[in-house]
Amino acid sequence: MPSKKIYHHGDLKNALIKAGVEILAKDGVSGLSLRKVASKAGVSHTAPYSHFADKQALIAAISTEGFRQLYQCLSDVVDKYKSNPKKQLIEAAWAYVQFAMDDPDRFKVMFSGVLQKEKQYPEFVEESQRNFQLVKMIVEVNQASGVLRGGSSDLAALSAWGIIHGFVMLMLEGQISHTVLEQATLRELVEFQLKQIMIK
C-alpha cells in the first residue's frame, strides 16, 4: 500500500471547520479552542497549523462557511417568492432571524467581532459582500413596487438589514425585555420591525 493512507481522511481542513462548528454549537464562543477542534478531528493539537496560519484563520474559515450557508438560505427564499416582492422581503428577514437563532454562537462569530482584521481574509469579505448584494436586490425590487421608500438602494438596503440585524443582536444578547416578548411571537416582532420601514 503506497500512498493510500495519506495520514488522514484526506480533507483535514474541512474536517477541522466542521469540528469547529460543532464545538461552537455545543460549548459556545468561549469554549472554542484549537486544541479541542484538533482533538475532535482526531489529530494532534499542532496538526491544524498545516492548514491554518493560526486560530483566527480557522475562525475566518468557519465564518466564511457560515456566510455561504446564509446566502443559500436567503437565495432559496428569493427564488421561492419571486413573484411577490413584499413576501420576499418578509420571508428573507424571517430566514435571517432563523439562521441566527439556529446557531447563535456561529452567528456571533460572524457578526460580533470575534474575528479581528476580517479584511485580511478575502474569501470572508467576498461572501459577506455577496450577501449584501442579495439584500440590495430584494430591497430594489421592493422599492420598484412601492413597498419601500425610494432613494439610494445601498442606503435603503442598509436600513432594512440594520433593523433586522439590530433586532437579532438585541434578542441574542437577552436585551429584549420580558414585557415586549409577551406582546407578540418572534415572527410577529420581525414583521412589526419591517412594517416600520414599509410604506405599503
Added chain:
Amino acid sequence: MPSKKIYHHGDLKNALIKAGVEILAKDGVSGLSLRKVASKAGVSHTAPYSHFADKQALIAAISTEGFRQLYQCLSDVVDKYKSNPKKQLIEAAWAYVQFAMDDPDRFKVMFSGVLQKEKQYPEFVEESQRNFQLVKMIVEVNQASGVLRGGSSDLAALSAWGIIHGFVMLMLEGQISHTVLEQATLRELVEFQLKQIMIK
C-alpha cells in the same frame, strides 16, 4: 502606623474596573485578562478574587458601569432638547453611535454576548433596563407629536433602538461597504436610518 496602610488604596474593586476599561480600550476584548488587570492595578494576580467571583463577574461590573455612563449620555441629551421631540430622538441616536465608536470594545462587551448568563447579574439587568425605559420615553414623546407611528411604545422603542443598534453593530464589524460609506457622513447615515421610521 496602625491601620493606615490598608493593603491597597482602599478601593481595589473600582481600581480593577478602571484598569479593565483601559486594557479593553488598548488591547481589545481578546486582550482582556484578569492577570493583566490585576497587574495594572498593582496587585497579585489572585487579588481580584477578593472582589469578584470570577472573570465573568469583572466583565459584568465593567458592562454595568458602561450602561451607567450610556444612561448619563442619553439623559443629558434628553434634558438638552426637552422642547423638541424630533431633535431629541436624532441627538439621542447620535449620542448612542458616538458612545459605541468612542470605545468599540467596551460596547462589544456590553452588547455582543461576551458576558454570558447576564441574568445572573441583577445590577447589569437593572442598568440595561433603565436605558430601555429612557429610549421608550423618547419614543413616546415622538409618538405623541406625530413623528413616529403610534401603537405599543414597547415595540416602537424596540424598532428605534434596533435600527440604530443594527447600524452600529454592522459598522463596528466592518460590514458596511466602502461604497455606502462614500455616499454620506456617519451623521448623515444615522439620520437616514431614523428617517426610515419617521413619518413627519
Added chain:
DNA sequence: ACCTGAACACCGTTCAAGT
C-alpha cells in the same frame, strides 16, 4: 477582610523531527 505565592489544568504557538 484583604492579599500573596505555589500549584494545576488549559490554552495558542513555535520548532525540530519524523513519514
Added chain:
DNA sequence: ACCTGAACACCGTTCAAGT
C-alpha cells in the same frame, strides 16, 4: 505535503498561608 511531541509563555482558578 502532512503530522507528531516537546517546549514556552500565558491564562483562569483554587488553596493554604500570611496580615
